[in-house]
Amino acid sequence: MRISRLWLRPLRFLGLVLVLGTLLPWACTRKAISFNSNPEQPAVAVLGADTLTRTADSLNGKPLSTARKVVISKEQERAAKEAEKEAQRKPKKKKKVFLGEKIKRAYSKSGPKGRNQVIEVFYFLKYPMPLNAYAPAHYYYDVKKRKILKLASIEEDISNLKILHGPYKKLQNNKVIETGYYALGTRHLRWERFDRNGVLLTKVHYEMGFPRDANVSYYGEDRSLINEVVPYVNGKLEGDYAKFLINGQPEWRGQFENGRRVGVWTKFWGFRGRRHYEYQYGESGYDPEVTEPELIREYDRRFNLVYDKEKNIDKRGQPEVEDRPGQRRPAPRTAPKAATKRK
Incomplete structure (x- = not known):
């Protein structure tokens, strides 16, 4: 009896090996895993369709693996590099320009x-x-x-x-x-x-x-040559006054404030813009009006200073500073009266 049991042990071991050899290939076989939640769909249909693949994973209806590679020319590649460099560059400062x-x-x-x-x-x-x-x-x-x-x-x-x-x-x-x-x-x-x-x-x-609002008068009908500019602001004399000769040279220049002459008024010779007399009026148009201005500087025709009150220079009447030999120097004239504003 004991001898028969010992004889059966090898047979049990052999049978176990046969069973394992049969089950091992079946366990290693790949099985298609379906994410379809419909249990009534046949297994054949589940195996035939790859549910992990979407239409977005294709290019023009073709798989990505079969899509044609995009080929660009050297010129396009060079242009792309230049555009990238231009984007990385700092913007240039705009040049300051006013009225061109x-x-x-x-x-x-x-x-x-x-x-x-x-x-x-x-x-x-x-x-x-x-x-x-x-x-x-x-x-x-x-x-x-x-x-x-x-x-x-x-x-x-x-x-x-x-x-x-x-x-x-x-x-x-x-x-x-x-x-x-x-x-x-x-x-x-x-x-x-x-x-x-x-x-x-x-x-x-x-x-x-x-x-x-300045009142501007002209020489002639073509209005190309200015005669006088009388400044008005809100109906009151205010600003720079100017009077010109017919040759375009200035004759008088000065300034109004609050309807009164203020500062320095200049009388010109009438050529090269050279000054002749300079008169001093009040410092402010809100001070009492100065009716008789004070002569503070005088120049000859060559623009030599012949009189300066501040520097205590007075060469008037000397032969070497006469305007024209043999002629009498004209007396200084005060500024003309400003014309009233035209309505």
């Missing part, structure tokens, strides 16, 4: 340091240009003195004077108190003045130096 002319920014400071200091920010022409001879006055920036000058004329070409052209702004205590524009050395467009609280005080519109 190149300008440069500058500023000046005046007055004591601190809150009361006045700062002016403005622009000037990078290159000199011919100016309008009929403009009542021209504004320049003196690069040596670092301040703005208002001049009726320039007898000589001064290289340190730059013609103002572009926006203008005046500030005090970081608050804007005046704004406007310059065009070829003249006031242009709208100019506004404010108080320290930002309240608008005055607003004047200019056209190349002339107030928009």
Whole structure:
């Protein structure tokens, strides 16, 4: 009995090996896994369709593996590289241009340091240009003195004077108190003045130096030659006055404020813009009016200074400074009366 049991042990081991050899190939066989939740669909249909593949994974209805590669030419590749480099470059700074002319920014400071200091920010022409001879006055920036000058004329070409052209702004205590524009050395467009609280005080519109409401008279009917410019703002004499000869040369230049003559009024010889007499009126149009101005400077025809009250120079009557030998010097004439505004 015991001998028979020992004989059956090899047979059991052999049978186990046969069973494992039969089940192992079946367990390693790939089976299609379906994500279809419909249990009634036949297994054959599930095996025939790849549910992991979508229409988006194709190119023109073809699998991605069979899609044709995009081929670009060398020129297209070079253009693409240039476009990429251009995008990486920093944008170039735009050149400052006003009314078609190149300008440069500058500023000046005046007055004591601190809150009361006045700062002016403005622009000037990078290159000199011919100016309008009929403009009542021209504004320049003196690069040596670092301040703005208002001049009726320039007898000589001064290289340190730059013609103002572009926006203008005046500030005090970081608050804007005046704004406007310059065009070829003249006031242009709208100019506004404010108080320290930002309240608008005055607003004047200019056209190349002339107030928009100025009374302008001409020589002849063609209106090509200006005779006189009488400035009016809101019906009152205000601004730069100018009177010209028929040859286009200035005869008188001055300034009105609050309907009165103020500052220095200049009488010209009538050629090359040379000054003859300079008269001093009141400093402000709100002070008592000065009816008899004071002669402060006089020049001969060669633009030699013959009289200066401040420098105590008086060469009048000397033979070497006579205007024309044998002729009597005419007496100084005061400024003409401004014509009333035409209605």
